[in-house]
Amino acid sequence: IAGITQAPTSQILAAGRRMTLRCTQDMRHNAMYWYRQDLGLGLRLIHYSNTAGTTGKGEVPDGYSVSRANTDDFPLTLASAVPSQTSVYFCASRRDYSYNEQFFGPGTRLTVL
Amino acid sequence: GENVEQHPSTLSVQEGDSAVIKCTYSDSASNYFPWYKQELGKRPQLIIDIRSNVGEKKDQRIAVTLNKTAKHFSLHITETQPEDSAVYFCAASTPNSGYALNFGKGTSLLVTP
Numbered sequence: 001i002a003g004i005t006q007a008p009t010s011q012i013l014a015a016g017r018r019m020t021l022r023c024t025q026d027m028r029h030n031a032m033y034w035y036r037q038d039l040g041l042g043l044r045l046i047h048y049s050n051t052a053g054t055t056g057k058g059e060v061p062d063g064y065s066v067s068r069a070n071t072d073d074f075p076l077t078l079a080s081a082v083p084s085q086t087s088v089y090f091c092a093s094r095r096d097y098s099y100n101e102q103f104f105g106p107g108t109r110l111t112v113l
Numbered sequence: 114g115e116n117v118e119q120h121p122s123t124l125s126v127q128e129g130d131s132a133v134i135k136c137t138y139s140d141s142a143s144n145y146f147p148w149y150k151q152e153l154g155k156r157p158q159l160i161i162d163i164r165s166n167v168g169e170k171k172d173q174r175i176a177v178t179l180n181k182t183a184k185h186f187s188l189h190i191t192e193t194q195p196e197d198s199a200v201y202f203c204a205a206s207t208p209n210s211g212y213a214l215n216f217g218k219g220t221s222l223l224v225t226p
Contacts, residue, residue, distance in 0.1 A: 033213050042119075042202060042216040043157070050211040058210055059114065090156060092214075100145040100164070100206060102214060104156040 006105040013081050013112050021076040021108050023091030031094040032074040036087040081112040115140040117205050119217025134220045136203035137185040145206040146186045152199045193224045
């Protein structure tokens with residue numbers, strides 16, 4: 001692995017189903033983020049993690065949960081998907097507090113029917 | 114929380130002309146201001162960034178200016194080329210939410226030959 005990866009690339013999901021979006025980075029970055037991108041709304045922060053073992057809520061956290069058991073992985077779970085969660089989801093990472101640049105994964109396109 | 118406004122939402126220029134995109138932010142604690150370029154179906158890519166202790170930064174045909182007093186920053190692209198066509202996002206980062214990025218809603222730039 002080189003950089004930051006996400007899986008799946010795309011998914012169609014029935015409303016009410018549970019879904020976990022995966023994000024893995026091999027850069028040993030401390031901070032990781034989940035954003036959703038909707039047309040006309042830009043990217044909005046869902047959850048973040050400053051370091052392994054800690055997480056925090058962003059601007060639009062309702063309906064989503066995250067965990068950060070180790071440095072490399074930051075999965076995003078939709079407990080019971082709803083159509084309004086149809087979006088493109090981007091995971092991002094940043095090295096540490098002294099380094100600002102965020103690197104983005106390729107994204108997951110999720111459609112909830 | 115931080116609120117980032119971006120204008121214009123669409124911009125069309127002729128090849129060789131300059132393009133300017135402007136953003137304002139609300140949180141005086143914001144201290145990092147990146148610009149991302151996103152091509153259709155791709156992830157956001159950092160093209161230039163500026164920190165709050167700097168007023169201007171230039172990288173070849175791209176420059177960013179920051180006015181902390183007025184809380185606004187701008188992206189300038191000179192000698193535009195068709196491959197500059199994309200959606201551009203500004204963002205601001207604060208110590209809140211783990212230095213997550215607050216994005217503007219994007220500017221769709223079209224450079225016509």
